[in-house]
Amino acid sequence: MTKFLISIVGPTAIGKTALSIKLAQHFKTEIISADSRQFFKDMHIGTAAPNKEELAAAKHHFIHHKSIIDNYNVGAFEKEALQCLETLFKTKDVVIIVGGSGLYVDAITKGLDDFPEVDSQIRENLNADLETKGLPYLQEQLKTLDITSYNTIAIDNPHRVTRALEICIGTNKPYSSFLNKEKTKRDFKTITIGLTADRPIIYNRINQRVDIMMQAGLLKEVESLLPYQHLNALNTVGYKELFNYLNGDWDLDFAISEIKKNTRRFAKRQLTWFKKDESILWFDYLSDVEVVIKSIEVKIFD
Known part of the structure; x- marks a missing residue:
């Protein structure tokens, strides 16, 4: 039987994690995270990683499996995730991949682009x-x-x-x-589900999420990482702005407003990236999960 990878994409704060868990439970399968910042166990609140209840609701891979001091990149992720998929497909016909990092999603579903060596x-x-x-x-x-x-x-x-x-x-x-040259064909089929909403709704959800993160202790999390602020993993929205506050460059209100602004910009870039793919099945973020499942099953049994 053909194996299927269901890829869930969309802008940050749109509800991808919740949908991925519902789909994993329906198809009795597991989830691969392709969020390049949720890999790091030192960064929990600021990356909106799945919480304990969500992790218990469906088995996840590539969540908090690396330290910020590890040298981890998209090439290493592609290799490890494909090995994980090979193992999962031995017992499952469907696997879920979810994430807002377009490059990391594409690395699995399409393969990485080949670049020439330069000086x-x-x-x-x-x-x-x-x-x-x-x-x-x-x-x-x-x-x-x-x-x-x-x-x-x-x-x-x-x-x-x-x-x-x-x-x-x-x-x-x-x-x-x-980019987007002919790549190695995968031995599974990908069905990509995109979640979206009108831009004001997306931006409002982002602003609310930042407020929730601050209430959950994001500042304390960032403070604990201050000695490592030079690392590439921490050059991330939500962390770099609070480093500026902790270093005395900004006041806290301005730092929070910058987190919201930069996250909104990130969401805009995510949508630009994903909108290039005409095969994506787009759904409003409030769509009933049964409607999404039906669309997926039509593709699987087509």
Whole structure:
């Protein structure tokens, strides 16, 4: 029998975790997380990782399995997640993958893009520019060289920006021109479910979630991570803004408002990324789960 991976995507705070658990319970299966920040056990509140009740409701993989000091990237995730899928598909016909990190979802469902080798000196020069001139300088450079990537990658992530620039400069071609080429075919079929809502609703849900995170102790969590603020894993919305408060650069109200603003921007980029995929079955975030299940089963038994 053909094996199916049900991928649940959409902007942050839209309800992907709740839907994934309902689908896992219906299909009697397990969930793979493709949220690149929920991998880290040191970051719980600020990443909106599933709570104890949610983790108990369905078995999850790739939640809090790494430390922020571990060097973990999308290539390593692709390898480990495909191994996990191979094991799960021995006993299950359907597996769920859920996450808002488009690159990590695509790594599993489509495979990673193949990039040419470029001179390592380019990366060193870009890192020096990042150190001396700051991320906005590199962002403007990327905007000039590859507006498509500027509009779709995680533009607030220095690693993603320098990687895109490295390819642009090293090949004299846009980073985006190397994306979405023919890749290795997967031995399972993917059905992608997208959750969405009108933008004001998404933004309101984000603002409410940030307030809930603060009430749950996000500031204390970030304070405990202050000695590690230089790590790439912590260059994340919700953490970097509170580091600025704890370092005395911002007041707390402004830091919280920046978390909300940057999370809204992140959600906008997520939607831009996912809207490129015309195969996604989109549902309003309030849709009845039975309607979603019926649509999936039509695809499975088609």
